[in-house]
Amino acid sequence: MKRIHLFEFEDLQWFPNWIRICLTRLIMVMHKKFKTSEDMAQLLSNLIEKTKTSTIIDLCSGSGGPMLDVHQLLRDKHNIKNIELTLSDLYPNLEAAKTINSKQNGINYRTTPLDATKLENDVVGLLTMVGSFHHMKPAMAKSILKEAKQKKQPICIMEINKKFPVVLWWLFIPLSTILCLFITPLVKPLTLKQIIFTYLIPIIPICFAWDAVITSGRIYRLDDLNLLLKGLDNDENYTWEKGIINKKTEKVYLIGYPTINGYA
Numbered sequence: 001m002k003r004i005h006l007f008e009f010e011d012l013q014w015f016p017n018w019i020r021i022c023l024t025r026l027i028m029v030m031h032k033k034f035k036t037s038e039d040m041a042q043l044l045s046n047l048i049e050k051t052k053t054s055t056i057i058d059l060c061s062g063s064g065g066p067m068l069d070v071h072q073l074l075r076d077k078h079n080i081k082n083i084e085l086t087l088s089d090l091y092p093n094l095e096a097a098k099t100i101n102s103k104q105n106g107i108n109y110r111t112t113p114l115d116a117t118k119l120e121n122d123v124v125g126l127l128t129m130v131g132s133f134h135h136m137k138p139a140m141a142k143s144i145l146k147e148a149k150q151k152k153q154p155i156c157i158m159e160i161n162k163k164f165p166v167v168l169w170w171l172f173i174p175l176s177t178i179l180c181l182f183i184t185p186l187v188k189p190l191t192l193k194q195i196i197f198t199y200l201i202p203i204i205p206i207c208f209a210w211d212a213v214i215t216s217g218r219i220y221r222l223d224d225l226n227l228l229l230k231g232l233d234n235d236e237n238y239t240w241e242k243g244i245i246n247k248k249t250e251k252v253y254l255i256g257y258p259t260i261n262g263y264a
Helices: 017-033 036-051 067-076 094-103 138-150 166-186 192-200 203-218 222-228
Strands: 055-058 084-087 107-109 126-130 155-160 238-246 250-258
Touching: 017 036, 017 166, 017 192, 017 203, 036 067, 036 126, 036 155, 036 250, 055 067, 067 084, 067 126, 094 107, 138 155, 138 222, 138 250, 166 192, 166 203, 192 203, 222 238, 222 250
Parallel strands: 055 084, 055 126, 084 107, 126 155
Antiparallel strands: 155 250, 238 250
8 A cells, every 4th residue: 555654643542632623623624625425415315215324424524524514405405304423533522422413313423432343233324424434544444445335334434535645744733733723723613722823833733734634645645545445346235336536625435334134
């Protein structure tokens, strides 16, 4: 694989959770800019039609990510009214969970940690990972795909397919730092702590810039996905589809679903 798996601050166990939350809110702003929700909703509407599922389990949800908008789009634009969404994370955002769970609108945020590589038996439904699959090293990534196939669960993965040449990382890190300063006013909710540690003590922009550039080296592109699927793509009872979406910005996706019991 050509990907480079350096560390991201967001992945570190000791990393302060309040900074992690600030970073995930910035990521939500970027997903809105790139219209990730619209593209994900289109993929899921087709997958839901094939699998007849009514439950989505989103893994590595952070502060909710684009899946909040995806759920609304599935109901309003794609006329899938009975869809339920469960958000989850290894480091759940309890503040976001409290707000989301109070609305009782078909979305539930699981308040206990959920490891995407070790799913519990009660985690049943269409699995989604939006902008989070790159956090997994190859062995972990393959285990997620293998488990979905073994349990005959549908899965839909999407990543922003940005790529910064390694030799230019030194340039993109300061540019991403500046970008953080401009998009912070778009964060919701925008807290005093996020403002202070963005503009007065710029810890958040530095972490955001580093993670953004490192993410570009971690993305599983189509050739990488082919390697991950080696040994998993020889079963006529489970289908894998992958591709590139070229719209607002380029996105790579991978879909898997069982092709028995009326599916496909």
